[in-house]
Amino acid sequence: MDTTIEAIRTFNRFFTRHVGAMNARFLDTDANLAEARLLFEIARQEPVQASTLQADLGIDRGYLSRMTARFEDRGWVTRDHGEADARTRPIRLTEAGRTVFGQMDERQRSAVAHDLGRLGPVEQEDLVQALTRAQLLLDPDAPMSFTIRPPRVGEVSQVAARQSILYAESHGWGRALETVEAETTAAFLRQFNPDREGCWVADLAGVMAGAVFLTDEGGGVARLRLLHVEPFARRRGIGDALVRTCIDFAREKGYDRITLWTHTVLDAARRIYTRNGFECISTDVHHEFGEPVQGETWQLILNS
Amino acid sequence: MDTTIEAIRTFNRFFTRHVGAMNARFLDTDANLAEARLLFEIARQEPVQASTLQADLGIDRGYLSRMTARFEDRGWVTRDHGEADARTRPIRLTEAGRTVFGQMDERQRSAVAHDLGRLGPVEQEDLVQALTRAQLLLDPDAPMSFTIRPPRVGEVSQVAARQSILYAESHGWGRALETVEAETTAAFLRQFNPDREGCWVADLAGVMAGAVFLTDEGGGVARLRLLHVEPFARRRGIGDALVRTCIDFAREKGYDRITLWTHTVLDAARRIYTRNGFECISTDVHHEFGEPVQGETWQLILNS
DNA sequence: GCAATTATGTTGACTGAGTCAACTATATAA
């Protein structure tokens, strides 16, 4: 805990300086930081009223009013009077304002690009991943949308790694589970039949937020395996989307049914299966992972 | 590239607000943000001269002088006169200053702790990983030290994932390499003999910065495998430290020699092997990864 | 060895960022 706090404080200090240096580079005499942020926010939300900006940027009402007035003087924005509510003064960019914003935006982009120039492609990707994950962890409700896509190179093994970590923590399964995960994903990679099988990754703003595998068990049976959703991506319907992708694929390929095996303790997963039409057909006890654990077999009949 | 820049700008905006909110929470009437940062920096570096602080914090000389004078008035610091250089005025904390700093530090810690409270253990760990990686990527010379340790749960598979990504990018080896990596690590986990084999991870401020495996080939021969160093951790001697760990282990266990197989294109790795006494004893061409690649077998005789 | 230059820190004078409270005007609730 202490080292965790220390690491975060170190980063906070570092990043404060880093952002400060970058801002100094892109700002010029046209506008200061507060004005740049304001102009950016107006451009993003226009038409927008002052109270919204005030809340979003966390600045004083009076200060905001004056800045906006200054923008109006410079011919960057207009303030008319609200129709529904005559107290409000919806702010809009003028053409001149749009131009100024465009220039600022471009300078800021190139300041960031300059920073990135030093990094190779993998490192750039790593950086985006790291920052996006951090943001999702710090602000779970960040408005980011996800897509379902095939795995990129390395992501199948990453699933093994992440599942091991997540379940080692929550349920105390250690090396034994890690070994099984590694073998399962390795076998999938080796034996993968693209016509009948699939792996799908939920991509949340570029980072792997969850994944699922569907393998061919023969006899018209598909098996859904290794479903997981990252903690930082919960409550976004990613589990459901992954399971639905499997079901659609299995249906399209003409499977008769999908089976899956899960642990009884994994409540969230079980709810997803129930929501998507699966039914628990048997329970059994495994001893692979040290302590005995109760497992369940579920299935979904695909009467297409 | 464009989405990369956009992702980073989004994070910058987010984090600026986040830090702002947190600072507002821990600051009180005793001191403002600049003063808190200054006091922190003095506490960290004392005795320290003004010019150092000025460079580190990036603030104006005059402003700094005045703040320091204010600190002296409040009895937080003393300024004597430098011995070697009489122009300088080394700044030191007084007991009172140390107390004030301690309180501020504690409030800041608890502000961070409050933020972390929402997160589970895995998420906290993920957050530290993400932030530390980001920092290392943005500031490759960040003064952080590494240690060599056994892998944590999930890290063996993570090695497979990272190697696949790194080499897919740099040398165009895709799924084929990924499959081999996954199988190799899975087999290691299954057959691991702790008395004769090992996996070591380089831990740079808590994140995996590289790894290496040593397996028993029988007949007094150990094989060094899967050496890699993360791009964000280069130029810190991590590769050498990992290889040396292998050699020490092999020597201790009474192996006669260590062999390894590597690609001819992997220059950095080859230099590490050379530096640590390995010699290339044969070359051969493999066809596993699509295009033919030239490989080399190296060995180190352990005459203990 | 001395003048010119450079570095460290202080001080005066100033700007403008940001705050606070009072105020107008409109909308909503009782």
Next chain:
DNA sequence: TTATATAGTTGACTCAGTCAACATAATTGC
């Protein structure tokens, strides 16, 4: 219809932060 809340504006103020001039000490070049 009156009381209360909300949107935005304005006056008055503070103090964070900047800039240039200055005193003093060290370093460099001849």
